[in-house]
């Protein structure tokens with residue numbers, strides 16, 4: 001028998017492994033494995049597995065609607081142990097799956113499986129994911145390859161070509177009993193109730209359609225606004241990260257929508273981000289040590305004293321800077337922040353609080369429903385200013401707040417202590433005199449913290465340090481290396 005192994009590609013359409021397994025003709029099992037070691041990785045949290053559970057439920061209800069005998073078998077256990085048990089009983093011939101650019105934990109698991117499959121003459125057919133190319137040395141032709149991939153025909157599995165019935169392990173199956181899966185829904189009795197986007201291919205298409213047909217018209221205008229962006233950005237990120245949609249599907253639907261809407265430019269801006277998505281993952285694919293180390297080794301010389309209380313105040317949204325606090329509380333509750341606000345909270349942590357990016361990166365990975373290692377780490381390091389080749393952006397949270405949440409509506413939604421704070425103080429509540437505080441029934445230091453740092457001083461300190469280290473010869477040499485590996489060099493005209 002064969003297996004189609006679903007990983008972070010939880011959809012039925014544009015699914016090359018599924019299409020190939022049907023065309024192969026042999027009976028196959030559609031399999032998802034809950035892997036305890038992956039689930040225990042600190043980057044993940046129950047909200048992710050809830051999303052996966054919902055995605056699996058959605059796949060199974062789609063499958064059974066088409067054919068009552070079709071469903072994905074879900075098992076729980078170490079992937080090698082699961083494949084070993086299946087092979088022993090059923091003589092496995094081929095495994096079809098997508099390539100995964102992931103954390104070290106899944107990379108190591110894939111290396112173990114490569115060896116196991118090879119030793120047991122099992123063919124592992126892996127398919128390219130979203131135009132990410134394996135074993136690439138530099139970026140010379142990558143963009144062209146990506147474009148070609150995006151324009152190729154969608155890999156639509158043709159169920160009418162199914163020659164043998166699909167296999168399903170029911171509850172009586174020995175292997176099912178050995179690797180008995182649990183259900184991973186969130187405990188929704190908790191107060192306050194989490195407000196996460198629901199997982200699944202069906203919802204993914206609804207979000208895509210509502211964005212292309214309507215929500216996108218304000219995309220460019222409000223992309224940086226913490227409140228408005230929640231509606232006018234696509235919100236497709238978790239669906240793409242967990243593979244409810246392929247980038248190619250989103251790209252092609254967008255190209256078509258461009259022909260019929262008046263907000264073409266908004267869709268062009270959006271489309272360029274689909275390219276960024278893959279650009280960052282390609283970077284991580286080619287340099288995955290970014291999960292643990294500065295991409296530019298020269299920045300290992302930048303000493304930062306760990307201040308645990310700063311990290312905790314940042315995580316809890318209690319820094320005394322209203323927009324930072326609103327963002328941190330919002331992402332913990334909802335799993336989402338728009339790009340600008342993600343960049344700002346990382347900038348605040350790594351520059352103004354002057355903390356290493358590592359702990360913050362893991363914490364935010366747990367919060368982001370769309371956690372995608374290949375975007376998260378390169379973005380985190382870029383915002384932390386340790387690449388040596390990008391412009392370092394130090395966001396001023398007061399200015400960001402005045403520009404992007406001028407009436408403090410987003411702040412007041414998430415920082416309830418500031419609910420009665422008048423608009424002229426909402427960005428800098430510490431400017432209220434004790435008398436004004438009495439007037440609004442509010443005490444700084446009691447209801448809401450004083451700022452934990454002096455913004456002007458810490459920004460200057462961080463700028464001096466970062467600008468200073470840029471001159472370091474190791475930083476410069478590393479920047480050159482990074483440029484030649486990850487950036488396309490325009491050919492000089494003769």
Ligand SMILES: Cc1cc2nc3c(=O)[nH]c(=O)nc-3n(C[C@H](O)[C@H](O)[C@H](O)COP(=O)(O)OP(=O)(O)OC[C@H]3O[C@@H](n4cnc5c(N)ncnc54)[C@H](O)[C@@H]3O)c2cc1C
Nearest residue numbers: 233234235236237273276277339342343370371372376379
């Ligand atoms: C520190 C930091 C960490 C991040 N971590 C993640 C992550 O773990 N997962 C993730 O999907 N995005 C991450 N991003 C990128 C970006 O913030 C999100 O993709 C975006 O906010 C998701 O919202 P959306 O789907 O409404 O985006 P839209 O603006 O509608 O964009 C559409 C899609 O394009 C891609 N995209 C958009 N912006 C970027 C970007 N700057 N870089 C790469 N791809 C982009 C995403 O797949 C997104 O779903 C991170 C950004 C920062 C600054």
